[in-house]
Amino acid sequence: MTSSYFSLREAVEQGRTTFTAAVEEFLSRIEEKNQRLNALLEVYAEEALYAAHYWDKQQLQGEKLPPLAGLVYVHKDNIAVANHRLSAASRILEGYVSPFDATAVERLRAAGAICIGRANCDEFAMGSSNENSAYGPVQHPTLEGHVPGGSSGGSAAAVAAGFCHVALGSDTGGSIRQPAAFCNLYGLKPTYGRVSRYGLIAYASSFDQIGPISATLEDLIATYEVIAGFDPRDATTTDLPVEPFKRELPPPQRWAFLVPEGLHPETLSAFEKLQNALCQAGFHITSIEFPYWDYLIPTYYILTTAEASSNLARYDGVRYGYRTQIASTMDQLYARSRSEGFGREVKRRILLGTFVLSAGYYEAYYTQAQKVRRLLYDYTESLLQEHEVIAMPTSATPPFKLGEKVKDPIQMYLSDLLTVYANLTGHPALQIPLGNYIGLQLMGPLFTENRLFAAGYVLASLPL
Numbered sequence: 001m002t003s004s005y006f007s008l009r010e011a012v013e014q015g016r017t018t019f020t021a022a023v024e025e026f027l028s029r030i031e032e033k034n035q036r037l038n039a040l041l042e043v044y045a046e047e048a049l050y051a052a053h054y055w056d057k058q059q060l061q062g063e064k065l066p067p068l069a070g071l072v073y074v075h076k077d078n079i080a081v082a083n084h085r086l087s088a089a090s091r092i093l094e095g096y097v098s099p100f101d102a103t104a105v106e107r108l109r110a111a112g113a114i115c116i117g118r119a120n121c122d123e124f125a126m127g128s129s130n131e132n133s134a135y136g137p138v139q140h141p142t143l144e145g146h147v148p149g150g151s152s153g154g155s156a157a158a159v160a161a162g163f164c165h166v167a168l169g170s171d172t173g174g175s176i177r178q179p180a181a182f183c184n185l186y187g188l189k190p191t192y193g194r195v196s197r198y199g200l201i202a203y204a205s206s207f208d209q210i211g212p213i214s215a216t217l218e219d220l221i222a223t224y225e226v227i228a229g230f231d232p233r234d235a236t237t238t239d240l241p242v243e244p245f246k247r248e249l250p251p252p253q254r255w256a257f258l259v260p261e262g263l264h265p266e267t268l269s270a271f272e273k274l275q276n277a278l279c280q281a282g283f284h285i286t287s288i289e290f291p292y293w294d295y296l297i298p299t300y301y302i303l304t305t306a307e308a309s310s311n312l313a314r315y316d317g318v319r320y321g322y323r324t325q326i327a328s329t330m331d332q333l334y335a336r337s338r339s340e341g342f343g344r345e346v347k348r349r350i351l352l353g354t355f356v357l358s359a360g361y362y363e364a365y366y367t368q369a370q371k372v373r374r375l376l377y378d379y380t381e382s383l384l385q386e387h388e389v390i391a392m393p394t395s396a397t398p399p400f401k402l403g404e405k406v407k408d409p410i411q412m413y414l415s416d417l418l419t420v421y422a423n424l425t426g427h428p429a430l431q432i433p434l435g436n437y438i439g440l441q442l443m444g445p446l447f448t449e450n451r452l453f454a455a456g457y458v459l460a461s462l463p464l
């Protein structure tokens with residue numbers, strides 16, 4: 001049920017169809033399936049049709065179309081689109097309307113892309129199953145009773161269900177890659193600093209990146225190339241130029257495989273098959289004993305909850321969103337608005353983050369975790385001197401059942417083991433679907449997204 005932008009573009013250029021017909025088809029699928037899936041919280045039908053009509057007219061008049069004219073996408077509910085609601089799937093931002101576009105959205109608009117709706121997600125992007133949304137969970141589009149992954153579960157489900165070509169997600173610890181893996185899609189977490197975070201609701205600012213999810217590598221790359229690049233409104237973006245990807249780029253030869261214990265048998269066998277196929281094809285594969293598995297989850301959760309507790313302090317019932325009805329003092333107004341507005345998981349993380357930053361524990365937790373983060377970065381850089389890419393599963397298991405993990409936060413956190421690594425070190429990571437809802441992710445040196453794309457094409461051509 002997935003469609004590719006470039007095949008549509010070709011068909012439009014040959015006069016076989018129109019952008020309007022494509023948008024109508026997406027809208028009718030949304031109409032048919034969104035109520036059950038709950039992937040989109042809002043649909044911009046009129047605007048999307050209007051834009052499609054505009055590009056059809058340009059095409060008919062023989063105008064040169066911009067690079068993504070007529071590409072249909074959805075934005076995760078934590079990425080701002082001007083004059084549209086934005087809630088991070090939280091009650092606390094109920095009714096909030098963004099006065100501006102995120103930089104990624106502004107660039108997509110300028111490139112001709114059409115935004116068709118706002119995708120459900122975990123509240124403030126905290127979660128791995130999309131069960132933490134104040135607007136209800138998202139259903140897996142094809143595996144009934146299963147989760148689509150999270151926190152960008154609505155984004156991934158929307159692409160897999162054929163509601164759009166591409167979705168924008170955000171990835172703080174795997175929220176693009178894991179739902180993309182669960183829905184048999186491509187997903188990219190760009191290098192930290194490659195895509196502007198301007199207009200992204202902050203969760204953990206030194207980890208967050210916006211990136212694309214799509215059914216084809218071509219659509220993913222084209223979207224990435226539009227949204228990437230320096231932005232004066234985000235001081236952490238780099239001014240390193242974004243080199244356009246070329247299919248002739250030779251793929252990496254030396255691959256380091258990191259495969260932890262305790263993988264689901266299906267994931268493990270998919271990996272063994274993959275390693276064999278790569279060896280047969282002449283690639284140089286090395287299995288690495290990664291020494292830091294036990295440190296990834298604790299370090300990630302100490303640092304991200306610390307940053308979240310600070311970032312989420314701004315939701316106080318005064319400036320925007322939800323305000324309690326019952327408060328007679330200022331302190332009560334803050335406390336009640338926050339107690340009523342935030343969901344359970346978000347509160348848990350604010351408490352944990354406040355704790356690790358508190359005077360008596362700061363050195364023991366926060367400072368220690370910062371040191372481990374540095375250690376991981378140095379280790380990864382040295383590994384990438386010897387090997388061109390690091391490969392590992394994206395998730396240790398295929399999609400799990402709705403309700404299976406949501407009552408046990410530790411089990412849920414452990415499901416992030418393989419994805420948080422790239423956010424801790426800032427390296428780019430590309431999720432590649434292997435079929436059967438199992439994904440491989442590749443990490444490379446900073447700003448080598450193109451190397452990962454070249455590797456992605458190799459995998460697509462292997463007999464798996």
Ligand code: GLN
Pocket residue numbers: 125126127128150151170171172173174175176203304416
């Ligand atoms: N599942 C992870 C978390 O809950 C990652 C979330 C994300 O990348 N936004 O923190």
